[in-house]
Each structure stands twice: as structure tokens, then as C-alpha cells.
Amino acid sequence: MIFSKTLTNWYSNNKRILPWRETTNPYYIWLSEIILQQTQVSQGLPYYDAFVAKYPTIFDLADANESEVLKLWQGLGYYSRARNLHTTAKYVADELKGVFPNTYKELLKLKGVGDYTASAIASICFNEAAAVVDGNVYRVLSRYFGIDTPINSSKGAKEFKQLAQELIDKKDPAEFNQAIMEFGAIQCKPKNPYCNICPLNEGCIAFNKNRINDLPVKIKSAKAKKKYFNFLVFISEDQKTILEKREGKGIWQNLYQFPLIEIEKNIDSKNFKKQIESDDLLKNTSFELSLYNKEPIVHKLSHQHLYTNFWIINVERLAVKGISIHKIHEYAVPILIGNFIESFNFD
DNA sequence: AAGTCGGGGGA
């Protein structure tokens, strides 16, 4: 009770002013929560504004094409969020007449909505006492109560969820949930938290036992694997190039890229030219090949490090239909491709 | 239970 009251009191004095805090409309809350998954507020905020501006209602979002949604999402990462966002928008608009489910249990059934997001929407929009447990909550609870169960274990997930559920203020769950998250983000932050001015330091086990830097405990994940990407940037005399849609599983699903040749390890110009001469896009054509980047461009994802080359290939005409170079900006591309397009300055 | 899915930023 003291814990909860102290948090909400801190929150009323320290909370940031954010657009999704001015509403309880489930469409906007849902949108903000999807955008903010694994994403810092400062990174997600401009995307939230852009989505609200372009799609003021869930019907507007439902009426869009997926490609259009992905384009607006470009650069934010975890693109399955955008695909699921669109799927759920169509479902709620078409099947539920635009009315969002109003309980934790029903919200959980929506694609892209897990335990955290269902709890957030249920509490903020419908005043249901469902406790949120995000990265901030794990940190605050593990420190204050001195819990060393790994937060990314199934045991930890259960334990922290139950604890948060016991602590939540049942009279104002929305305020409590947002307070504990904001407290974790601003006050009880991962590195160099402000323990000396913390209103909870007296009862904080980690602080009193000098274990702030040991908590929360997290099981380390495997190291990223190296991959070697070679993109073929075709340029024809009639100003066309080739973009392909990424299908199937794996990263960047449904985004566009230049034709990709993935190899075992890095390669020099002469060998690469020999290797691609027999490619369907190049056989029976003469072409000029040059490597755009002197050194491989390293693009780091959570589980892969991409060592990337952009090969400029000048041809008279393309072997396939291709797209006009001046329309290249209409396609949703991974930021790795986007950065290249920008620096190459096609048009 | 472990892996996969992005990109940016802090120390």
C-alpha cells in the first residue's frame, strides 16, 4: 500500500507529457502500446504522431494496404508488429464494427497483443485491475524486493506477474501501471539510477544491500551470427532498378530490397563478378560492376550481424520489368537499404 | 525453454 501510494505520488509529480496520456480511446492506447513494444518513448513518439495523423480512426487503418502501413512503420523495426497491427485493425473494424474488446481476456486474443499489452489496454481504457509487467516493472520489483529469479525465465514471468498483481492499486489500476513503468524508465533506470533521491530507497533491498547493479538478473542470449549480404543495385539506361519483396520467414518480411546474394564469407570483386555472371538476372547480358562501399557495411541486429556490400551494376536494359528509379522512395525498405538509397542519391 | 524478430542509444 505504501509502495503503491509512493509510486503514484511520484508519478503525479514527475510524469512526462505524452500524447497517449491525453486519451483513453482504446484505438490510440492500443496503437501506442504496439509501437512502444521493445521501443523507447523517444524513438516511438514520432511514429505515433505519424500514424494518428494518417489514420485518425481504426477504420482508416483498416482501409489501408499493408504495404502502406509498412512504409509508415519503416525504420522502427520488428515489422511483425506492423503486420499484426494491420491484421487486428481489419478484424476490429470489420468483425467488431470498430468496437475494441473491453476485457483483458478478450484483448489477449487479438493478434500482436500479449500479456503486457492486454493488461495495459484493459487498465488504461477500461479500469480493469490487470498488472502490466514490462522491462521497467521487472527492474523496479526485482530491485525493491531483492528478487534474483531471472526475468526472462518462465518462472520469473509468473513470479513477477503475480507480485505486480498483488501490488496494483485496484481503485486506480491505470495510474499504478503507468506510474511503475514511468518510475522504472526515469528514476529506477538500468544504469546509474537516482537512488540517493529515490522515495523508495528506505525499503529497497537492492539499495540497502548494495545490489543495484546485480538486479534484475537476466539469462544471457546467444551471440549474434555473422552473415554476408551482397545487394545487386541494377541501374539501366532507361533509369530503372530492381526491388524484390522479401517473402517467407526471417527478417524484414514483406519489405523490399535489391536482389540479394548471400554468401558464406566476404568476397573480392573479381570472384564476385565470376559468381554472378550466371545469375538469371545477368546471363547473356553485358554489365559493368563496381562495389559502392570500400569496406563492408556492418548492420547489427539482435541476432545477426550483417556484413553488407552494395554492388552497382550498370546494364543497357533489365532482364525483368523492374521499377523506375524515381519511384524507389515509395517502397518500404529496411533501414540498411534506406540508408544506402539516401546516400547514393538516386534522383 | 529457447530462438527469432530491428533499430537506436547509453555507458
Added chain:
DNA sequence: TCCCCAGACTT
């Protein structure tokens, strides 16, 4: 470098 971020989904 390594870690973290208003996590969810697949294997």
C-alpha cells in the same frame, strides 16, 4: 563492446 527498450510469437 554490451546492454536495454511500455514484448509477442514460433519452434
